Amino acid sequence: MQIKYSGKYFTFINVSTALTPSLKQVLEYLEENLGDFAYEHDLYFKAKAIVTELLTNGFKHAGAESVNISVDIDPHFITITKTDYGVPFPLALPGTATGTKTRLSYDVMHHLYAINERPHHVRFVVEDMTDEEPDVYGIGEHFGLLIITKCAEEFVYDFDEASKLNTFTARVRLPD
Amino acid sequence: MINIVKQESGYLLTKLDVSEANLNNSDKFKSGLITLLDGHNEKIVIDMSRVSYMDSSFLGALVAGLKHAISMNSDVILVSLKKDINDLFTLIRLDKVFKIHKSFEDVLIPG
Numbered sequence: 001m002q003i004k005y006s007g008k009y010f011t012f013i014n015v016s017t018a019l020t021p022s023l024k025q026v027l028e029y030l031e032e033n034l035g036d037f038a039y040e041h042d043l044y045f046k047a048k049a050i051v052t053e054l055l056t057n058g059f060k061h062a063g064a065e066s067v068n069i070s071v072d073i074d075p076h077f078i079t080i081t082k083t084d085y086g087v088p089f090p091l092a093l094p095g096t097a098t099g100t101k102t103r104l105s106y107d108v109m110h111h112l113y114a115i116n117e118r119p120h121h122v123r124f125v126v127e128d129m130t131d132e133e134p135d136v137y138g139i140g141e142h143f144g145l146l147i148i149t150k151c152a153e154e155f156v157y158d159f160d161e162a163s164k165l166n167t168f169t170a171r172v173r174l175p176d
Numbered sequence: 177m178i179n180i181v182k183q184e185s186g187y188l189l190t191k192l193d194v195s196e197a198n199l200n201n202s203d204k205f206k207s208g209l210i211t212l213l214d215g216h217n218e219k220i221v222i223d224m225s226r227v228s229y230m231d232s233s234f235l236g237a238l239v240a241g242l243k244h245a246i247s248m249n250s251d252v253i254l255v256s257l258k259k260d261i262n263d264l265f266t267l268i269r270l271d272k273v274f275k276i277h278k279s280f281e282d283v284l285i286p287g
Contacts (some may be wrong), residue, residue: 141236
């Protein structure tokens with residue numbers, strides 16, 4: 001399929017009842033632009049999971065009145081960006097040295113880290129553990145950032161000190 | 177939200193009566209599941225066929241329910257997951273801790 005460059009910017013009210021209707025708008029846009037190609041390559045599943053968790057995370061932690069989601073499609077990536085003016089991600093604030101690798105969560109199946117690559121910029125990475133029969137008591141109950149990190153080829157956070165804008169960016173690679 | 181369908185051979189078959197399983201109903205689901213576990217000796221089987229959307233809050237509630245079940249030598253078994261929901265469990269490897277079957281009949285007749 002020939003992928004055309006396209007993009008759309010959405011603004012949603014940040015209330016819990018708006019989560020699913022907001023998600024459906026984004027998915028409709030992806031379906032219009034990628035059609036069956038998205039289903040064939042699990043792109044729809046990954047985008048659905050990423051947008052769901054970006055919106056849920058924004059509602060639970062950002063405290064902003066509204067959130068913005070932009071979806072940009074090019075021949076190589078779907079780039080999903082969430083911006084808001086709510087509470088910043090704490091590890092991107094001054095005080096965390098560049099190069100710091102902070103473990104955000106860990107259990108018997110995954111370790112999730114935030115790496116401060118430069119001031120106000122964090123990359124999320126996950127390491128899978130090898131336990132094939134994990135003990136349920138060793139498993140956490142917070143999966144939002146983990147889901148996004150596992151669905152995306154790249155998942156990063158940026159904080160703009162001047163405007164106080166928070167930007168989460170997740171990129172999903174399209175098959176060649 | 178969790179409707180009891182039938183009891184059979186040590187299992188309590190229930191059906192989750194929501195299509196959007198997210199933070200709007202995860203706390204209610206968790207307390208309902210724990211109440212069911214506390215009030216029944218059977219293992220709880222949940223038919224998830226209605227669920228089209230699930231977020232991390234609801235996954236957390238399911239894991240909390242499973243921990244409660246295991247602590248009382250019971251279990252929470254999931255059946256009839258739509259593909260996206262099944263893929264979500266596989267993505268974060270929750271398929272390693274939940275017993276997931278195609279149908280209630282598959283639970284009764286393993287293999």
